[in-house]
Amino acid sequence: xxxxxxxxxxxxxxxxxxxxxxxxxxxxxxxxxxxxxxxxxxxxxxxxxxxxxxxxxxxxxxxxxxxxxxxxxxxxxxxxxxxxxxxxxxxxxxxxxxxxxxxxxxxxxxxxxxxxxxxxxxxxxxxxxxxxxxxxxxxxxxxxxxxxxxxxxxxxxxxxxxxxxxxxxxxxxxxxxxxxxxxxxxxxxxxxxxxxxxxxxxxxxxxxxxxxxxxxxxxxxxxxxxxxxxxxxxxxxxxxxxxxxxxxxxxxxxxxxxxxxxxxxxxxxxxxxxxxxxxxxxxxxxxxxxxxxxxxxxxxxxx
Amino acid sequence: xxxxxxxxxxxxxxxxxxxxxxxxxxxxxxxxxxxxxxxxxxxxxxxxxxxxxxxxxxxxxxxxxxxxxxxxxxxxxxxxxxxxxxxxxxxxxxxxxxxxxxxxxxxxxxxxxxxxxxxxxxxxxxxxxxxxxxxxxxxxxxxxxxxxxxxxxxxxxxxxxxxxxxxxxxxxxxxxxxxxxxxxxxxxxxxxxxxxxxxxxxxxxxxxxxxxxxxxxxxxxxxxxxxxxxxxxxxxxxxxxxxxxxxxxxxxxxxxxxxxxxxxxxxxxxxxx
Numbered sequence: 311x312x313x314x315x316x317x318x319x320x321x322x323x324x325x326x327x328x329x330x331x332x333x334x335x336x337x338x339x340x341x342x343x344x345x346x347x348x349x350x351x352x353x354x355x356x357x358x359x360x361x362x363x364x365x366x367x368x369x370x371x372x373x374x375x376x377x378x379x380x381x382x383x384x385x386x387x388x389x390x391x392x393x394x395x396x397x398x399x400x401x402x403x404x405x406x407x408x409x410x411x412x413x414x415x416x417x418x419x420x421x422x423x424x425x426x427x428x429x430x431x432x433x434x435x436x437x438x439x440x441x442x443x444x445x446x447x448x449x450x451x452x453x454x455x456x457x458x459x460x461x462x463x464x465x466x467x468x469x470x471x472x473x474x475x476x477x478x479x480x481x482x483x484x485x486x487x488x489x490x491x492x493x494x495x496x497x498x499x500x501x502x503x504x505x506x507x508x509x510x511x512x513x514x515x516x517x518x519x520x521x522x523x524x525x526x527x528x529x530x531x532x533x534x535x536x537x538x539x540x541x542x543x544x545x546x547x548x549x550x551x552x553x554x555x556x557x558x559x560x561x562x563x564x565x566x567x568x569x570x571x572x573x574x575x576x577x578x579x580x581x582x583x584x585x586x587x588x589x590x591x592x593x594x595x596x597x598x599x600x601x602x603x604x605x606x607x608x609x610x611x612x613x
Numbered sequence: 614x615x616x617x618x619x620x621x622x623x624x625x626x627x628x629x630x631x632x633x634x635x636x637x638x639x640x641x642x643x644x645x646x647x648x649x650x651x652x653x654x655x656x657x658x659x660x661x662x663x664x665x666x667x668x669x670x671x672x673x674x675x676x677x678x679x680x681x682x683x684x685x686x687x688x689x690x691x692x693x694x695x696x697x698x699x700x701x702x703x704x705x706x707x708x709x710x711x712x713x714x715x716x717x718x719x720x721x722x723x724x725x726x727x728x729x730x731x732x733x734x735x736x737x738x739x740x741x742x743x744x745x746x747x748x749x750x751x752x753x754x755x756x757x758x759x760x761x762x763x764x765x766x767x768x769x770x771x772x773x774x775x776x777x778x779x780x781x782x783x784x785x786x787x788x789x790x791x792x793x794x795x796x797x798x799x800x801x802x803x804x805x806x807x808x809x810x811x812x813x814x815x816x817x818x819x820x821x822x823x824x825x826x827x828x829x830x831x832x833x834x835x836x837x838x839x840x841x842x843x844x845x846x847x848x849x850x851x852x853x854x855x856x857x858x859x860x861x862x863x864x865x866x867x868x869x870x871x872x873x874x875x876x877x878x879x880x881x882x883x884x885x886x
Binding site: 419420489490491492493494495496497498499500503507508511512 | 716718723727733745746791794797798
C-alpha cells in the first residue's frame with residue numbers, strides 16, 4: 311500500500327518538474343522565433359524587388375540588349391558577361407584550388423612550410439574584394455599586360471574565390487574517415503591509389519558543392535571586375551552567346567546594376583529593380599543547383 | 614611464397630647450460646623506442662616472433678600495443694610528429710632501411726579494431742590490394758576474392774551479393790571482410806588488433822577457428838584485451854604495460870599460477886590497479 315503511494319507521487323508533477331518544463335518551452339520557442347526571423351528578410355527583399363520589377367520583367371528583358379542609354383531594352387549583354395566571367399574564373403580557380411586542397415589535406419606533413427601555406431590561404435580568404443581588385447589591376451591588367459579584359463577580370467575573380475574553394479575542399483576531404491585511408495595504406499596502397507579509390511569518390515559531392523557556391527560569390531562581386539574589365543556599355547547582338555573575345559571588355563550584371571541605379575538619369579524605376587531580380591535569380595538558381603547536387607550525391611553516399 | 618609453407622623447425626640446442634628451443638624467427642624487434650611529439654610511449658622493448666605461431670600481446674589501454682603494430686608495417690609514418698628508434702627486422706630485413714615499403718605492407722596483413730568496410734563493393738574491397746599491386750586479370754582476381762572470403766568464413770553469406778557495398782553488411786561481416794582484405798595480398802604475417810571488440814561471441818568463435826587454420830600458413834600476431842582469448846589461441850604471450858615489456862613467455866607460464874612477474878598475474882586475474 312505504501313509502495314503504491316510512493317509510486318503515485320513519483321509520477322505526478324512536482325514544482326521542480328513544472329519549472330523545468332516551463333524553461334524548456336521558453337528555450338524552444340525563443341530559438342524557434344530566431345530561426346523564423348531568418349526567413350523574413352529574404353522574403354521581404356525578394357517580394358519587394360519582384361513587386362517593383364514586375365512591369366519590366368519578361369523574357370524579352372533577359373534576351374534583349376540595353377538601348378537608348380540603358381533606359382530601354384534588356385540586359386542580355388550583362389547577363390552573358392557575368393556567365394563568361396564566372397565560368398572562366400571557375401575554370402581557373404577550381405582545378406588549382408581542388409588540387410592544392412588535396413595536397414594540403416592528404417600529402418602535407420604538419421611542418422612550418424605547410425603551416426605558412428595554410429596561413430596564407432586563410433588570410434587570402436579574408437582580404438576585402440576591393441584589395442583583390444587593385445591586385446588584379448596591377449598584376450593582370452598592367453604587369454601581365456592583359457589589359458582591361460574578360461581574362462583579367464576572370465583571373466581576379468579566380469584569385470578571390472581560390473582560398474574559399476581550398477577551404478571547402480579540405481572540409482569535404484577531411485569528412486572522409488581516416489580509418490578508410492588507414493585500411494588502404496595497410497594493404498600497401500600508395501597515397502594516390504587511396505585518394506583515387508576511396509577518398510575522392512566519397513568527397514566529390516562536398517567538393518562540387520563548395521565550388522558551385524563560389525559561382526554565386528563570383529557573380530555578385532562588383533569591385534574586382536570594375537577595376538579590371540567590366541564596362542558601362544558594350545554593344546553586342548541580341549541573344550548572341552559568344553559576343554565577347556577573351557581580350558574584350560565586357561558588361562556584367564553586378565556592374566550593370568550599379569550603373570543603372572546610380573549613373574543613368576531618368577531611368578524607369580522598374581528596370582533597375584528587374585536587373586536586381588535577375589542577379590538575385592542567377593545566384594539563387596546556382597545555389598539551388600548546388601543543394602540539389604548535394605542531395606543527389608548524398609543519396610548515393612555509401613556509408 | 615615459398616617461405617609461407619615452411620614449417621617450424623624445432624631443433625633443440627644447448628646454450629649457456631640451458632636447453633633452448635631454437636625456432637625460425639620471422640620478426641625481431643630490438644630496443645624499440647617510439648615517441649609522439651617528444652612524448653615517449655614505447656620505452657625500448659625487444660622480442661622475437663617465431664614463424665607459424667600465434668603470438669598474443671596483452672595489456673591495458675595506452676600501453677603501446679597498436680603503436681607497436683604500426684611500427685611493424687611502418688604505417689606509423691602517416692602520423693605526424695612520431696619518431697622511432699631501434700630496429701625492427703622482418704624476415705631478416707630492417708624495415709627502416711627497406712626500399713619498397715609497399716611490399717612490406719603487403720607482407721603484413723593488418724586488421725583494425727573496428728570493422729572498416731570500404732565504401733566500394735565487397736568484391737572491390739577484397740580485390741583492392743591485388744589491384745594496387747598491378748594485378749588486372751579478371752579470373753585471377755575472382756580466384757583471390759573467393760579464396761580470401763572463404764578463408765575469412767564470409768563466402769557463403771555474401772557470394773550472391775558480391776557487388777553490394779562493403780558498408781552495407783553487418784558489423785561482424787564487415788570485420789570478416791576486413792580480415793579477407795588483409796589476406797588478399799597473401800601476407801606472411803597477420804596482425805589482428807583487438808578484432809573481436811565489435812563483434813558478437815559466436816562470430817568471434819568462428820574467426821578464432823579460422824585463425825587456428827591460418828596458423829599453418831602464416832604467423833599471427835594477436836593484440837587483445839581478452840586474456841582468455843590470448844590463452845585459448847596463442848602459444849606465447851607478451852604483456853605490455855605503459856610501453857614497457859613486463860613479461861614475455863609461453864602461455865603455460867604466463868597463464869599459470871606463478872608467472873614471472875607479479876604484475877602479469879594481477880593483470881590477468883583482474884587485480885590490477
